[in-house]
Amino acid sequence: MRKATEQETPNTSASWYAPVSSLVFFFLLILLPAVTIGLTLNMVQNNLAQEKEQQNLDEMAEMTAHMARLANHETYYQETIRRLAESFRWASATEDIASPVDKKVLEMFLFDSAGVRLAWPDGESSKRKMSEDYMQILLRLRKNPASSLSRREQSIAATFSGNQSTAHSLARTPDTLVSFQGLGISRYGAWFELRLPGNLGEGHLIAWLDTEEVNRYELAENAIRKISQMAGKDYIFAWLDLNNPELNSVTGRYKIREQSRKILATEGLKSGFRLDDELVAISDTPEGIRLIGSRQISPPMPLLHNYFNLLRMTVPVFLLFMLWKTVFRVRLDMSAGLQFSLIFGFTALAGVMILFTGTLAYQYEKQNSLVGDYKQRAVEILEKVDRNFTSSYSDLIRQYRYLNESLKNSALTPGKVLEPLAIAQKDDTIAFASYSDAAGNFLFKAPDAFADRNSSSIESKYANLIGGVSSQIIKTFNSSRATSYKYTEDPLGVTTITSRPVEGLLACRSSLQNITFDGDETLTYLDLTIDENDTASGCLFIVHEPRKMQLSYLAVSASKLSASTGFTLAAFPKKHADRNAYYPRYSMTTELPLWKLQDLINQTQVSSFKQGRIDDTEVLVAATPGHNLRNYNLFLIMPFEPIRNEARKLSGIFVLGSLLALIFISFLGLILTNTLIQPIAMLAANATALQKSSGGKSEGLVFSEANELESISTGLTDLILKVREFNEGRSIKRHLLPPEPMVTDQLVLDGFQISKSSDEKEIYHFAKIDDAMCIAFLMRTDQTGIEASLTLSMARMAVKLISQELNVRSPFQILKDLEEYFRINLRRRLAGDFLLMIFDLQEKKLIYSGCGAIRLALLDFVKSSVIVKELPAVELGSTGFYESGKQEIDFTENLMVVALSPIFAAKCHEKLQSLMPYLSIRQREGKPLRPVLQQEAELSCGKEFNETASLLLAHARSPRKEIS
Numbered sequence: 001m002r003k004a005t006e007q008e009t010p011n012t013s014a015s016w017y018a019p020v021s022s023l024v025f026f027f028l029l030i031l032l033p034a035v036t037i038g039l040t041l042n043m044v045q046n047n048l049a050q051e052k053e054q055q056n057l058d059e060m061a062e063m064t065a066h067m068a069r070l071a072n073h074e075t076y077y078q079e080t081i082r083r084l085a086e087s088f089r090w091a092s093a094t095e096d097i098a099s100p101v102d103k104k105v106l107e108m109f110l111f112d113s114a115g116v117r118l119a120w121p122d123g124e125s126s127k128r129k130m131s132e133d134y135m136q137i138l139l140r141l142r143k144n145p146a147s148s149l150s151r152r153e154q155s156i157a158a159t160f161s162g163n164q165s166t167a168h169s170l171a172r173t174p175d176t177l178v179s180f181q182g183l184g185i186s187r188y189g190a191w192f193e194l195r196l197p198g199n200l201g202e203g204h205l206i207a208w209l210d211t212e213e214v215n216r217y218e219l220a221e222n223a224i225r226k227i228s229q230m231a232g233k234d235y236i237f238a239w240l241d242l243n244n245p246e247l248n249s250v251t252g253r254y255k256i257r258e259q260s261r262k263i264l265a266t267e268g269l270k271s272g273f274r275l276d277d278e279l280v281a282i283s284d285t286p287e288g289i290r291l292i293g294s295r296q297i298s299p300p301m302p303l304l305h306n307y308f309n310l311l312r313m314t315v316p317v318f319l320l321f322m323l324w325k326t327v328f329r330v331r332l333d334m335s336a337g338l339q340f341s342l343i344f345g346f347t348a349l350a351g352v353m354i355l356f357t358g359t360l361a362y363q364y365e366k367q368n369s370l371v372g373d374y375k376q377r378a379v380e381i382l383e384k385v386d387r388n389f390t391s392s393y394s395d396l397i398r399q400y401r402y403l404n405e406s407l408k409n410s411a412l413t414p415g416k417v418l419e420p421l422a423i424a425q426k427d428d429t430i431a432f433a434s435y436s437d438a439a440g441n442f443l444f445k446a447p448d449a450f451a452d453r454n455s456s457s458i459e460s461k462y463a464n465l466i467g468g469v470s471s472q473i474i475k476t477f478n479s480s481r482a483t484s485y486k487y488t489e490d491p492l493g494v495t496t497i498t499s500r501p502v503e504g505l506l507a508c509r510s511s512l513q514n515i516t517f518d519g520d521e522t523l524t525y526l527d528l529t530i531d532e533n534d535t536a537s538g539c540l541f542i543v544h545e546p547r548k549m550q551l552s553y554l555a556v557s558a559s560k561l562s563a564s565t566g567f568t569l570a571a572f573p574k575k576h577a578d579r580n581a582y583y584p585r586y587s588m589t590t591e592l593p594l595w596k597l598q599d600l601i602n603q604t605q606v607s608s609f610k611q612g613r614i615d616d617t618e619v620l621v622a623a624t625p626g627h628n629l630r631n632y633n634l635f636l637i638m639p640f641e642p643i644r645n646e647a648r649k650l651s652g653i654f655v656l657g658s659l660l661a662l663i664f665i666s667f668l669g670l671i672l673t674n675t676l677i678q679p680i681a682m683l684a685a686n687a688t689a690l691q692k693s694s695g696g697k698s699e700g701l702v703f704s705e706a707n708e709l710e711s712i713s714t715g716l717t718d719l720i721l722k723v724r725e726f727n728e729g730r731s732i733k734r735h736l737l738p739p740e741p742m743v744t745d746q747l748v749l750d751g752f753q754i755s756k757s758s759d760e761k762e763i764y765h766f767a768k769i770d771d772a773m774c775i776a777f778l779m780r781t782d783q784t785g786i787e788a789s790l791t792l793s794m795a796r797m798a799v800k801l802i803s804q805e806l807n808v809r810s811p812f813q814i815l816k817d818l819e820e821y822f823r824i825n826l827r828r829r830l831a832g833d834f835l836l837m838i839f840d841l842q843e844k845k846l847i848y849s850g851c852g853a854i855r856l857a858l859l860d861f862v863k864s865s866v867i868v869k870e871l872p873a874v875e876l877g878s879t880g881f882y883e884s885g886k887q888e889i890d891f892t893e894n895l896m897v898v899a900l901s902p903i904f905a906a907k908c909h910e911k912l913q914s915l916m917p918y919l920s921i922r923q924r925e926g927k928p929l930r931p932v933l934q935q936e937a938e939l940s941c942g943k944e945f946n947e948t949a950s951l952l953l954a955h956a957r958s959p960r961k962e963i964s
Helices: 002-007 012-071 073-090 128-143 151-161 165-172 216-231 258-264 303-327 336-392 394-409 419-426 458-479 494-498 502-507 546-565 586-590 592-604 641-692 706-734 785-805 811-825 879-884 908-925 930-941
Strands: 106-112 187-195 202-210 235-241 248-250 272-275 278-284 289-296 432-437 442-446 511-517 520-530 536-544 568-573 608-614 617-625 632-639 747-755 762-770 773-781 832-840 845-851 855-860 865-870 887-890 895-900 948-956
Touching: 012 073, 012 216, 012 235, 012 272, 012 278, 012 289, 012 303, 012 336, 012 592, 073 106, 073 187, 073 202, 073 216, 106 128, 128 151, 128 165, 128 202, 151 165, 165 187, 216 235, 216 248, 216 289, 336 394, 336 546, 336 617, 336 632, 336 641, 394 419, 394 511, 394 520, 394 536, 419 432, 419 442, 432 458, 458 502, 458 520, 458 536, 520 546, 536 546, 546 568, 568 586, 568 592, 586 592, 592 608, 592 617, 592 632, 617 641, 632 641, 747 762, 747 773, 747 930, 762 785, 762 948, 773 785, 773 948, 785 811, 811 832, 811 845, 832 895, 845 879, 855 908, 865 908, 895 908, 908 930, 930 948
Parallel strands: none
Antiparallel strands: 106 202, 187 202, 235 248, 235 289, 272 278, 278 289, 432 442, 432 536, 511 520, 520 536, 568 632, 608 617, 617 632, 747 948, 762 773, 773 832, 832 845, 845 887, 855 865, 855 895, 895 948
């Protein structure tokens, strides 16, 4: 006992090292999973916050779209008149129904089912006879929409409404507010069929809206007040006149600040964006009123807050337990196997927790990614459907061009040649077709009912109109062949009738073009029959109803799309129309995602998306406004379940693979624990037995695994010897390199070495040998280990001795003496790569000699040139070395010399050339150049570099003070 006490020296730091290291180990064991889970929860929380922010922006976009509909006189009064018409059903008498606006703005007439005016205090009391006659015209046109008006009816319609064409427009689109701006009237009209109070039966309501009496600011104010009442206190709504931002209004006694007003009045703002801590959505009306909605950003789910609360309860308890164990040096009586098992078990539990949170985050991100892919794919599909509408009738254009060519060369009559058009009109493929001569006389028409002026056909309504337009087009074309032609007159008012000038119609002839005839949109093919004298003799008109063509195309496209993708295509008219204009059916307008997107698309005119339920199925709906399908908004309905299933499938595969890997790692951990602990325990037991046994006893110890222990012992011994040798070599080498650059009045010598290898193979050295001379030496040996370190050390010592003690000033002679020193005195061969340079500062000369793979680079800052010189590829002391001798060059102030290790030799020219401008600037400013070259060298070496490489540089000192 005494002997042991005398031999042991108390060491407080060593006694505390093990407990503290154990504390740090277990702290890190808790910290790493806790940080991983925290980062995962932070990512989930941020994703949820972004999703919530996007949901709020979408919700506000819907609100602003609804505000825009309320602030737009057309949509607002459409909805107002519709609700007014429906309110008659539930009233007990017509006197109970009040007009929603002033009579100057909205003029209304109430009729019974027979068209007789009814007494209504809030309705108009004048124009009784005229209004009843107009109502009779509407009732007749509803029964026969294609019939024409007599002269008396035309006079009644023009007197009562301002234009005779209003009757046809209202009869074709009941329950819709129709604009008559195209007819030159600044008003809207509507005809609603309604249910009268009590036993009065069916009735009719005619309304005229005078747009000049509409106050757009009042509509905007009503819109923001109404939306504010429905939205609640979390939202603030405002309107602002883009033409005069000083005119604005805000709900809730707020005011728009000057800075905010400038931002909100900026053109080209996104429909939804974030401004500081507010979410802002905007929508503009055609009249230049910007409607604005804003709200504060919703706070995110407190996932991290709850997690930190959990850590505050558990981590202090664990730390207190570990501190108690460390301070009082409590040793738990547990075997090493149990400790390893607990550590592996905790690691597995932490892995399961990380896996669970990671799986949730992965599934969320994957689902969002899939939703994004589906959205992009949906937009591409809808754009393709819209784009292909134009090409879908290319066959029609070819057929029509063939018929027009046949009219030129055929001996048959036009009626015989164009007979396919008459068949197509009977099949309702086209609405009207005609071929007329230069005087406007019809040579062919379909349907052929023009003989009876009172016939009920579409051509009886437009025949004279199209005939006159045809003659004007032929006249304009023939006149344009004259060199002095200048179109200045439009006697028939073609521009007014078709909304396009004659030149525009001619420029787009021989194709389908959108032409509006007296307010009716058509898709019309127009072409001229031109003879060999370049003179037009006839005009071919083929009129299609765009809606029928569009619905037919949509049906074909939807069928193909459903068969190939399983998605459903829908299309709603941009403006309210009769129920037959909705594809696939009108009842789909009641579905929440569709009608919300319809309002949003009409206001923003950009692609939008909505997730919801249609027919009890969760769907993702994409919507985009039509361009070629100009009258429609297109919708693509995609079931959401495949998206969710795909995300779950991928996350399920990920979870299954991770669980299998975790189980395998746990099982492998148990095996490794048993495999490692058992031999170590046996080794410890045998070591204890050897320690207790007396030296005089020859007690044999039996090891059940002698070979393995023997291998471990031998391996550890070899490892210790190699490590010791390696450390000794590094210690020798570390004292051989210059600790700092050498700076004289005229010269700067510097260098660096990058070493990531256990074998130190290179050395560099520089020194001042007298007042006007400096020496620099770079060497790489082909030996390894401690032998390489000793060789490098002796070489450096020999060079120093020869140059400074023996006063040898020739690089060639120094290297020659060095080789002889190793060969004669040390009796060993000196092999490797060598470069020795002497700088004669008085003569401004650089004298060098060497051999091997070392490169010498000369950088001229004035000429911006880089010259890389190679040394003779011979051994030191060989005939080739003696033949090479020494080399001498001028060492000017603009020259920098770089000696490069063979490791850096590759591509050194390009890299030094690229660095030259920066090196030149730093050299003029007196800044060190070594850091620049060292940084570039380290980047070039990369992470997998496992060699030793050196670089030596010399340059004239700048007049400025050198910064070390």
